[in-house]
Each structure stands twice: as C-alpha cells, then as structure tokens.
Amino acid sequence: xxxxxxxxxxxxxxxxxxxxxxxxxxxxxxxxxxxxxxxxxxxxxxxxxxxxxxxxxxxxxxxxxxxxxxxxxxxxxxxxxxxxxxxxxxxxxxxxxxxxxxxxxxxxxxxxxxxxxxxxxxxxxxxxxxxxxxxxxxxxxxxxxxxxxxxxxxxxxxxxxxxxxxxxxxxxxxxxxxxxxxxxxxxxxxxxxxxxxxxxxxxxxxxxxxxxxxxxxxxxxxxxxxxxxxxxxxxxxxxxxxxxxxxxxxxxxxxxxxxxxxxxxxxxxxxxxxxxxxxxxxxxxxxxxxxxxxxxxxxxxxxxxxxxxxxxxxxxxxxxxxxxxxxxxxxxxxxxxxxxxxxxxxxxxxxxxxxxxxxxxxxxxxxxxxxxxxxxxxxxxxx
Numbered sequence: 210x211x212x213x214x215x216x217x218x219x220x221x222x223x224x225x226x227x228x229x230x231x232x233x234x235x236x237x238x239x240x241x242x243x244x245x246x247x248x249x250x251x252x253x254x255x256x257x258x259x260x261x262x263x264x265x266x267x268x269x270x271x272x273x274x275x276x277x278x279x280x281x282x283x284x285x286x287x288x289x290x291x292x293x294x295x296x297x298x299x300x301x302x303x304x305x306x307x308x309x310x311x312x313x314x315x316x317x318x319x320x321x322x323x324x325x326x327x328x329x330x331x332x333x334x335x336x337x338x339x340x341x342x343x344x345x346x347x348x349x350x351x352x353x354x355x356x357x358x359x360x361x362x363x364x365x366x367x368x369x370x371x372x373x374x375x376x377x378x379x380x381x382x383x384x385x386x387x388x389x390x391x392x393x394x395x396x397x398x399x400x401x402x403x404x405x406x407x408x409x410x411x412x413x414x415x416x417x418x419x420x421x422x423x424x425x426x427x428x429x430x431x432x433x434x435x436x437x438x439x440x441x442x443x444x445x446x447x448x449x450x451x452x453x454x455x456x457x458x459x460x461x462x463x464x465x466x467x468x469x470x471x472x473x474x475x476x477x478x479x480x481x482x483x484x485x486x487x488x489x490x491x492x493x494x495x496x497x498x499x500x501x502x503x504x505x506x507x508x509x510x511x512x513x514x515x516x517x518x519x520x521x522x523x524x525x526x527x528x529x530x531x532x533x534x535x536x537x538x539x540x541x542x543x544x545x546x547x548x549x550x551x552x553x554x555x556x557x558x559x560x561x562x563x564x565x566x567x568x569x570x571x572x573x574x575x576x577x578x579x580x581x582x583x584x585x586x587x588x589x590x591x592x
Contacts, residue, residue, distance in 0.1 A: 211271065211558040213240025213548075218390060219576075221246060221291055221298040222272065224565075226258060227345070227370075228329045228378030228406065229301030230268040235383040236299075237271035238548035238557040244572055245269065246288065247276045247565035262565050267545045269562045275573075275592060276566025279310055283591050292317045294576050296390050297325040299382070303342075304334050314401045324399040325389040329382040331373070333405030345373035345406065352377070352410035357417065361431030361438070377409025432483070434458065440489035441466065441480060444519055451502035452519035453509075455493075466514045472496060566592070 218241040222233040237243040247262075260266045277284040289312070292298060298317060300307055307313050307328075314326040331348045332338040338351075349355040349372045350365075359366035382404035389402050411418075417435075420426035432438045441457045457466040463480050466472070474492060479485045497505065502518050509516040520528060526537035526544050538547045538559050548557030569592040573583050586592045 211237075211240045211560060212555060213238065213557040214552055214555040215387070216240035216555070218242065218297070219295045220244070220386075221288070221295045223298070223300035223302070223307070224248065225301040226261075227301060227374045228382055228404070229299055231375050231379030232327075232329065232383035232386065233272065233299055234268045234270060235379070235548075236386070238559060240555070240557065242575075243272040244291070244576075245272045245274045245563070245565075246279070247274045249276045249278055249566065264541045264543055264562050266562050267540075267543065270540060270545070271558070271560030272563060273568035273572050274563040274565050275569045277592065279312065281591065283586075283589070285311055287586065287591060288312065289317070289320055291576060292324060293321045295321065295324060296393070297327055297386050299327040299329070299386060301329045304328075304330060304339050318399055318401075322399060323393050323397060325386055325393055325402060326399065327382060327386040327389070327402040327404070329378055329404040329406070331378075331406045333408060334403045345370035345378075348373040348377070348406035349410045351407045352414060354410050354414045354417070356428075357414075357430060357433075357436055359430055361429060365430065372413060373406040373410050377411075377413050378404065378406040381409035381412065438483075438486060440486055440493050443490065443493070445494055445497035447500060447502040447505060448498055449501040449503075453497060453502055453505050454517050454519050456515040458515070462513050462515050465512060466509075466516075469509060469512060469514060470496060 215236060218236075220233065220236055220241050220243040222229065222243050222245045224230065224245050224247050233243050233245070261269075277288060279285050279288055314328075317326055318324055328334060330339070331343040331345075332341065332351075346355070346367050349368065354372060355365045355368075357365075358368055382402070385402040385404050389400055393399050417426060420433075421428070426433050430436060434442055437443050439458075441455060441463050444452050444454045446452055455466065457463040460480065467477050472492070476485060476489060476492065479489075500508075505516075506518050510518070518524075518528075525531060531537060535547055537544055539545075540559050541561055545559065548559055570583055570587070573586070573592070574580075578586075583592075
C-alpha cells in the first residue's frame with residue numbers, strides 16, 4: 210500500500226488528457242487516494258490515444274476508477290455526494306464544460322466549502338483565448354519560450370509536449386492543488402485553482418526573462434549560451450552516429466574539457482568570445498566525431514566536464530546511474546519513470562493502471578456507501 214506524504218487526502222479526477230492526468234498521477238504517486246471518474250467505455254468509439262484504458266496508459270497509474278455517465282441526473286448526484294467527502298476535485302476541460310454539466314465550482318463548493326476545485330487549461334479560465342482549442346505547442350508559443358528553442362536557421366523546434374502539458378501544466382497544477390489543500394487545512398475554506406499552461410510555460414522561463422531584461426540574452430535563436438549557440442553547451446555526433454551532450458559552462462569545467470579531450474588549438478581558449486562560437490562549434494564537432502560515444506563515455510563520464518551520453522528511451526532505463534537510483538520502474542511489464550522526488554521516510558509508489566470502471570463498488574464502500582445503496586446503484590446501471 211502506498212504510504213507517501215499525501216496519504217489521507219482524497220481527490221476526484223475528472224478523466225481527460227494531458228496535464229490533468231499527469232497532475233493526478235503525481236498526487237497518486239505520493240499517496241493521495243485519487244478516484245478517476247471515467248466515462249463508460251464505448252468499444253465502438255474512435256480512439257486517437259491507443260494507450261488509454263490499458264496498462265500502457267502510464268499517467269493513469271495508481272488510481273482506482275469509477276465509470277459514470279455524468280450527464281445522467283442520478284450519476285451527477287452521486288458525484289456531488291462524493292464531492293462532499295473529497296479534499297479536491299481536478300478537471301482539465303475547456304472553461305464552462307463543468308458548469309454545463311451541473312458540476313461547476315460554485316455548486317461543488319456549496320456542497321463542500323473546504324473543497325479545492327482545480328482547473329487546468331491551455332489558455333486559462335479568463336482572457337480572449339480562453340474558449341479556443343489549442344495544444345501544448347500553441348501555449349508554449351504564446352509564453353515566449355518556443356521562439357527561443359531550435360537552430361538559428363530553422364523554425365522553432367517543438368519541445369515534445371514537456372514544457373506546456375507537463376512542466377508548465379501538470380506540475381504547476383499539482384503544486385497549486387497541494388498549496389490550496391494545505392491552506393484549506395488552516396482556513397477551513399476551499400478555493401478554485403486556475404492553472405494555465407501559458408502561465409506555467411512563462412514561469413518556467415523566469416531565469417531566461419531575467420537574462421533578457423539584463424541584456425544578457427539575445428532574441429536570436431541559437432545565439433545564447435543555453436540554446437545551442439555556445440560550443441561548450443551543445444550536443445555532438447560521434448563516430449558511430451550516436452550523440453553526446455556537453456555542458457561545460459564554468460571556466461574550471463571548460464578547462465577540464467579541453468584537458469581531457471586534448472583540445473590544444475589556441476582558439477579554444479576564447480570560451481566567451483561569441484564571435485568565435487560558430488568556428489569553435491565546428492572544431493568541437495570534428496573532435497567528437499573522431500571517437501564513438503562509448504569511447505567518449507569511458508573518457509569523460511563521471512568527471513567535472515559536465516558530460517552525458519544522449520540516450521534513447523530504450524537505453525535510459527539500463528544506464529548504471531538510473532539503475533542504481535531506480536529512476537525507472539516496471540509496473541505490469543511496462544517500464545516507466547518512477548515517482549519523483551524522493552522522500553526519506555514516506556516514499557511514493559507507482560501503482561497499476563485500473564481499467565475504466567473496475568473499482569466502483571470498492572470506491573463507494575470505502576467512501577461510506579452501504580451495501581444496499583451500492584446494490585441499488587449497480588442495479589439501476591448508474592455505476
């Protein structure tokens with residue numbers, strides 16, 4: 210049983226995609242009792258996300274599932290009854306969807322004044338773009354961060370969906386919900402958490418915005434020390450076509466890099482001369498192309514060069530450092546990232562993925578429903 214630091218907290222998750230399930234996964238990893246309100250499965254419906262509802266739906270791990278048709282009045286009433294027993298409800302629909310279902314924050318907070326009502330969207334609950342559709346790439350673009358990513362002579366590169374959906378969205382959302390639950394324990398009052406991926410992606414750029422205001426960051430892509438413009442902070446191809454990542458920013462680390470690689474050309478001494486960066490990148494590229502990735506690992510890994518091999522998703526779980534730290538775990542035969550961060554006394558745990566609706570009876574029993582009440586709900590096809 211998960212005895213993580215959020216043990217004892219009860220959260221209702223309205224199942225969706227993207228940042229909301231990621232945040233709910235984080236809460237469940239840390240011990241919260243998160244109940245997924247799934248839609249009743251429709252085997253004939255098209256499914257653009259083939260992992261949903263299966264053991265490969267990693268972001269659904271660690272929660273039990275109750276399947277409800279919340280458009281049905283009795284199912285909606287059941288959900289409102291669950292709200293009275295919850296610490297938080299989290300949802301990731303467009304603004305107004307929950308209100309149209311009769312499950313908006315005003316009604317839920319009326320039923321449970323201590324409830325934290327968490328909402329995560331791309332554009333936020335307010336603003337001229339709030340009702341529009343969008344995806345991670347759009348939200349990161351609006352934050353100013355996408356413009357800074359990629360090579361100078363190409364369009365900005367999508368950072369997968371790590372910056373908007375998960376970093377600026379799900380993580381910020383989980384943080385906000387936990388903050389509000391902590392405050393509710395002091396004040397006795399709940400509140401609405403409005404998490405927007407545009408806000409979160411912008412916040413992730415706090416340091417970069419500071420550098421820009423100082424005049425230390427160029428608006429041009431690929432011209433700065435953290436965006437691939439610097440020869441000492443970049444990825445390079447090796448003799449076998451694999452890649453390494455070098456991040457020797459500080460002078461002492463850069464000096465160690467030159468010493469260990471045998472980079473003796475006097476031009477390498479001009480580390481911070483930006484006019485020389487393109488030429489130095491070419492020199493480093495030629496140097497690193499002389500050995501395989503494993504050969505560079507044997508020479509540089511574990512030193513103060515600030516070095517790592519660029520691993521693919523099959524290689525990363527097998528790397529000795531990740532293996533020792535158990536950075537990846539196996540759940541029902543699916544290799545996946547372990548809960549993070551680590552706790553010395555109340556560690557988190559990655560639980561299995563529940564099929565939609567499989568836990569309805571157990572959930573209701575644990576949350577206070579009698580056997581007769583549950584039998585009635587099942588007989589009437591509410592759960």
